Amino acid sequence: MDAMPDNAPAQLAPGTPPLVLLKGIAKYFPGVVANQDVDLDVMPGEIHALLGENGAGKSTLMNILTGIYQPDAGEIIVDGYAKHFASPVDAIAAGIGMVHQHFKLVKAFTVAENIHLGWSQTPKRISAAALEARTADLAASLNLAVRPGARVSDLSTGEQQRVEILRVLARNARVLILDEPTAVLTPAEARELFRALKQFVARGNAVIFISHKLDEVLEISDRVTVLRGGRKVTTEKTADCSETMLARLMVGREIVLSDLRARSSGAAKISAEPVMSLRGVSARDDLGHTALDRVNLDIYAGEILGIAGVAGNGQKELSQVLTGMRPATSGKIIVDGHDFSAADAAAFAGFGVGHIPEDRLHSGLAPALSVTDNAVIREYGKAPVSAGFLYRPREAAALARSIAEAASVTVPDFGMPVRNLSGGNQQRLVARREMRIASKVLIAAYPSRGLDVGAINTMMRYLVELRDAGVAVLVISEELEELLNLSDRIAVLFHGAIMGVVDTAASDIEEIGLMMGGQRKAPTPQPAGL
């Protein structure tokens, strides 16, 4: 591994122009200022982190730099020359390439075919073997391990990302932009990626690294530029930064993400009897495989129960079984003493079970319908939105406005399709909507997924608010730290079975980590406060 100088820009000869210089960039969308007066300079040999909340304008800025959008004001200067990018083709020709968060690969094609797709240097007539040989040469010269003959659909996410990076670098990119690259990687894959990035910049190139994760930014980057509300807040040397400082710059206030388990004096006590119980519940996934395997679980009112586990171990099916969206193939679901084993989603919601679903846009919302229609989906059957069989659009709009207000989401037009809202705003709306009906239980699947630090903090506060009001809250998350901060007990799911339930106060990450890997813990403790 090549060692990176502490401060790459300082070691350049004086007068070296930045690889990329953005000056006074502005971009307006109808009703939104996405970027305003943004300056950014990226020097050869540096990894430059771009940090900001959801909607801070990071993606817009990068889309401008890669020619997807054209700026409404400002200049793009590459290597000292002003450039105008009419399309991503122009940007890549100028040596600027981007790896998006969602890969843009053809899954049915091989790695070699993906690398050569839409590339002017691909020979017109070439055999598959020759394509693979070319790919292998490229990979070797750029020091990225890929399997040229493998089909993309057979690759792990980390491998797919390497293919994406190779595709960009093969086109002689000197500036590599990565959007949340580690979101999809295992820690080992992330370390490997970081190593490759450092080698890349050591050759005089530059990386722009978009991330929410503060620890990562501190680990990998040389300088950090923070955006907030579409404007640049500051650019700092990473060595001069700390996590708390970056968090404050990003959201504009101090973040306290700890000890949410402490209760205020007025908070509801944890109930003696569980409000919801699973007894030997099994369920199948969409393909008919066993997804939940004889799960026993108790959720008490006034507590937050965390569900830890690597994604894909039955979390989705658990949240659906707990809200009546998926039938249990065996076992009993008891809610407040009643048998809900055969109840449907309407019965659960009617009883006071709210549900923040894993995939909010596709299961919690009707994307093409208006914000109003979506906001009232839980309460359209009740007064004042309905009177008898009538549905009252004006009352619905009023309810939608109050939900948006409680969620601090500014909606320019409640009649516009809800898909036009940003992902973070959709999530906040859904969360607030569900909190309104969650008088007994809230099932929150990955409530902070896709949110930035500030919005995660707000979301956690929502959950704590509910807990203190005496609601049983179940939180499914992949972020262990979040669960440790938030929940009173943590249950670990592995291959659809509960490996054990631990009291958060008396546990440590290592114990939970072992259970996530499939080690069972013997007894199930009662919640604290009994």
Added chain:
Amino acid sequence: MAIRIQRIPSAPPAAALAARAVAIVLALLVAGLVLAASGADPLRLASQVLGATFGSSFGLEDVGLLVTPLILTGLSVAVALKIGAWNIGAEGQFYAGAFAATAVALFVPGPTVLMLPLMFLAGALGGLVWILVPTLARAYADVSELITTLLLNFVATLMVYYVSTGPWLDPSGHALATTARLPHDIPEFWGIVHWGFPLAILLTVLVAAVLNFTRWGYEVRIAGSNPQAARYAGMPFRRRLIVVMLLSGAIAGVAGMLEVAGTVHRLQGGISNNFGYLGIMVAVLARGSALGVLAGAALMAVILNSGIILQTQGITVSTVLAITGLILFFTAIGDELAHYRVTRTKPVGA
């Protein structure tokens, strides 16, 4: 100054409307050019069409007769689209409705004041029965209603040909390929336009009101837009789907009943005049709005009527179909272009 083009997620209503107007004008222009190339005088034809359509009450009455079935078949397709189903079978349901209403009129004795409502019910029931199998197949076995409703069109068409030339052939011997004249007529209220016209408008307004101002309508809109979300909210998707599809068939059946009892007065092969298929176009023009169906049907009726006038001038019926196709084509382009915005900015990096 640099001029740039930008796509925006949802088209502003004014732009959408303007784009449609331009689309229709362009389609007519292209049609005019083709007519001119084939030796006709488009300006003379245009003035004749306009004069014959809007210049006299006879022209407007003709349009009124054409618009009635178009409103209902358009509504039929639009309603099914609300729950996410493509009812390509309005044509067949139209025939089935006309068939059932004729059966009642010919074989059940009774006073007209009783028989008309009975025929109305029979028409609705005929359309409903015709979509019943596709509906259940879609709801319980996930069989594409697009295929099943389409195929049943041919069955209904041939069935009506058969009865009107065979068992139900006019016994008086005056007609060769139709049933006897029905004993009950829907009364006219303006020239030759019968009360089916206001009834069709009333039904459309009623359906629009149900969709927008009832809980049931709200559930239909959610379920049609995203069945997953309906399941999540505990709405009975399958029950809503079945009822909406049956309603769609019944509306098309009513269109058939009104046509046979109000306009043609005999059941005969080809009575549908392609109204069922044109209903698909009306629904597409209406962009999913039940009230938009009224505007779409009016436009369609004017085009059809113009076609009839053009035929008297020696222009073939395929020309008229081509014009309809051109309008749909340009409208589709216009709808997409309405999403774009042209902006001017200072040059970047110059």
